[in-house]
Amino acid sequence: MGKPLEGVKILDLGQIYNAPYCTLLLGYLGAEVIKLEPVNGGELLRKRSGNEGAQFPFLMLNNNKKCITLNLKHEKGKKLFFELVKQVDVVIENFSTGVMDRLGFSYEKLQSLNPSIIYASGTGFGSTGPYKDLPAMDLTIQALSGIMSITGFDDKPPVKTGPAMADFFGGIHLFGGVMTALFKKAKTGMGDRVEVSMFDAVYPSLASSLGYYFGHKEQPPRTGNRHGGLAEAPYNVYPTLDGHIAIFCVNDKHWANLMNVMDLIELIDDPRYSTIPERVKRIDELDRMISDWTSKFNKKDLFQLLNKNNVPSASVQDLDDIHKDEHYRATKMINEIDHPVHGKIIVPGTPIKLQSHDDFEIQPAPQLGEHNWEIYHQMVGITANEFKSLMELQVI
Structure with missing residues (x-):
């Protein structure tokens, strides 16, 4: 059996994190992802590689892709781009709003060349609305979306x-x-225009804080490591001898289990603590009491003890802990591969697990322009002489 997306061709104009993560997932599922980058230095994330360690986000997000270079502002480059569009199923980009239109690559233009094309854009704020032309960085989205207002301590x-x-x-x-568009295309033969804004995508994650806002008719406080809607207690990160541990009780059974472990069984049915609303009223007191207790343990020993007694908890792991984490390695989310330039590196796997395809091969992120000849010769049909001429003109 072939891979789920085998035969699907993706032309990837993505940069930094947004679109490249989308195309990474598509590549892991078997799509042929052709990453198109500028001739001089490649996309923005690749250009960061001058700083120590800065190359690794690029190496993490561009596995299982082929790389070509193309000057999209040159007339010959535009013609090559249009020829590629005729051969692919999906074009994906996350440029600033309007860039593709200004280059002459609107959805309508590409659809006229390939009626079944899927044109997908990752944007900051979408192509409509008063924010559509604002700079779209992760930080600006977090600020305008309300995420920052509820993150941190009050x-x-x-x-x-x-x-x-x-x-x-x-x-x-x-x-x-x-x-979704590929599913529609498989059924109808018709392509579509796909747009996802980061601003829209993060809004549902405010659920707990929105619950507080609608319930109390006021802005929720920044709660640090406590529950965002202050609707559960205990729910916090507590000190240990060698770090911290997260403990939370989402129901009365969890509370009873915690009190048993702490040898405070008399508090299980104490009316001051026996229900979630009463515990929330005494959240400061609870946090002090639990902190005094957790500070006597090592975080991993305490995690094992609480887990054994069905108390939701987790030791707070740092990046060193994570890259030794047995679970991540067992699920193939953390993988060590050999890169032809950088040697042994760690790259992510895919969170999407299919029983019929429980294994996947990771091809290291390509070098800039590594697949120029393969793609332009096989897909567009340019000759060796034409290829040489385009190289000299810095079109590719």
């Missing part, structure tokens, strides 16, 4: 999340949009 300024969640939420939803 007595400190708002902060962004550590991960680039807007970029990756957008990339995941873009993947879903492309897959």
Whole structure:
């Protein structure tokens, strides 16, 4: 049996995290992903490689792709691009709003060349609405979407999340949009225009805080590591001898289990703590009591003890812990591969698991222009002399 997306051809104009993560997932599922980059230096993330370690995000997000270079502003480059469009199923990009139109690559133009084309755009704010022309970076999305207003501690300024969640939420939803369009194309033969904005994609993640806002008719406070809607207690990160551990009780059974482990069984039915609303009223007191107890343990020993007694918890792992994590390696989410330039590197697998395809091969991220001859010769039909001439003109 072939791979799920075998035979699907993707022309990937993505840069940084958003669209490249979408196309990484498509590549892992068997699509032929052709990454198109500028002639001089490649896409923005590749250009960061001058700083130590900065090359690894590019190497993580561009596995299982082929790479070509093309000057999209040169007339010969535009013609080559149009020839490629005729041969592929999907064009994916995450340029600023209007860039593709200004280059002459609107959906209508590409559809006239390939009526069944799927044209997918990852944007910051979408192509309509008052924000459509604003700079779209992960930080600006987090600020305008309300994420920063609820992140951090109430007595400190708002902060962004550590991960680039807007970029990756957008990339995941873009993947879903492309897959939906491919499903439609398989049934009807018709392509579509797919657009996903990061601003839209992150809004549902505010669910807990929105619950507080609608319930209390006021802005929720920044709650640090407590529940975003202050609807559960205990729910926090507590100190240990060698770090921290997260503990949370989402129902009364979890509370009873925790009190048993802490040898405080008299508090299980104490009316001051026996229900979630009463525990929330005494959240500061609970956190002090639990902190005093957790500070006597090593985090991993305590995690094992709590897990054994069915108390939801997790030791707070740092990046060193994560890359030794047995579970990530067992699920093939963390993989060590050999890269022809960088040697042994760690790259992510795919979170999407299919029982019929429980194994996948990881091809290292390509070098800039590595597949120029293969793609332009096989898909467009240019000759060796034409290829040489296009190289000299810096079209490819």
